[in-house]
Amino acid sequence: MGKKHRERNWAPAPPALPEDAHVIDDHTHVASVVPFSEAMSHEAVAKGQDPVPVYGVDELLAQAAAVGVEGVIDSGCTLPELMTAVDMAREHPGTVHAAIAIHPNESVLHGHRGVPGPDGLPVRYKPHHDVPFDEAMAEVARLARTYPAQVVAIGETGMDLFRTGEAGKEIQRQAFRDHIALAKELGLPMQIHDRDAHREVIETLLADGAPERTVFHSYSGDAEMAQVAREQGWYLSMSGTCSYKGNEGIRESARIVGLDHVMVETDAPYLTPMPFRGRTNAPYMIPYTLAALAQYLDLPIGEVARATRATTRTVYGI
Ligand SMILES: [Zn+2]
Known part of the structure; x- marks a missing residue:
């Protein structure tokens, strides 16, 4: 195949992390990787x-383990996917952990209270959106x-002003507040989705x-925001976007908060790290993100891996 074709195949596995520097992918959607790769294959x-090749969840976890990604936190963030994440954790004790929430872009659809986004696209309801938000939250x-x-x-909860227009903003904010209250009530960490909504979040x-352990998943802020995070003791979870050329502010933020407040994630199937941006993401890709961070911080990859692993232990107790 010529180079002009979009590459739909999996990226090659990165070199394995050192034996004493295994990590956890602290935010991913492993169940979604399977249908995503199926679609890539059809395309x-x-x-x-x-x-x-289309891999099942077990194979994806084995591929991750083979390069030193010893576990994942799988986020189920639509009503039907809450139980998917919980079941996956039950089936893989010690390897898969669950984060659950009603995603900000879902929160505005429940009970058909959705409004067209800023792009003017019509809202696409699914049958589970018939359930009122309060019931989904319950x-x-x-x-x-x-x-x-x-x-x-x-998690993931938060605000998304990229997909939700001004009319949905306060609905989304209230849903976020409900999640904040629940995380605090249960004494659980919270994973935040913040897209074009730094100020509001x-x-x-x-x-x-904020809950005692507050994590910005796929952190997308700049140095100024990192200063706020540092003052508040908030945690930054770095996805593949921290390896993208233009994202100097994201990398700088890692330095500002310090590695004891930094974790790594894939947010698979999206946000694949360099040099494989555009391919299907999966937990085995984490070492590429660690390599980018290590290069920026001028530290050995093993040191960065061990530090982020220690942070996941502090934040999630895993
Ligand atoms: Zn996510």
Whole structure:
């Protein structure tokens, strides 16, 4: 195949992390990687390329373990996927942990209270959006209480002003506040989704009082925001975006808060790290993100890996 074709196949595995420097992917959607790679495969075949191998959850976890990614926190953040994450954690004790929440872009759809986004695209309802938000939220609380060994965090919650327009902003903020209250009530860490909403997210956290362990998942802020995070003792979880050329502010933020407040994640199937941006992401790709961080911080990769692993232990107790 010529170079002009979009590469739909999996990226090669990175070199394995040192034996004493294994890590956890602290935010991923492993269940979603499977249908995503299926779609990639169909697309490849339609373009006359070779089919892409489709791996199951067990294989994806084994590939991660082979390069030193010893566990994951899988986020179930739509009503039907809450239980998917909990079940995956039950089936893989010690390896898979669950984070559950109603995603900000889902929170505005429940009970059909959705509004068109800033891009003017119509809202696409699914059958589970018939359930009023409060009921969906009650299910998050029920599962977190019923499965304390599996559910290690509330997330991803937060605000997303990229997808949700001004009209949905306050609905989204209220849903975020409900998650903040639940995380505090249960004494759980919270994983934040913040897309084009730094100011609103910070203002809401400060107004309500953030949970003791507050994590910005796929952190996208700059040095100024990192100063706020440092003052507040908030944690930054770095996805593949910290390896992208233009994202100097994200890398600088890691230096500002210090590695005892930094973790690494894939947010798979998206946000694949360099040099494989655009391919399907999966937990085995974490070492590429660690390599980018290590290069920026001018530290050995093993040291960065051990430090982020220690942070996941502090934050999630895993
Ligand atoms: Zn996510």
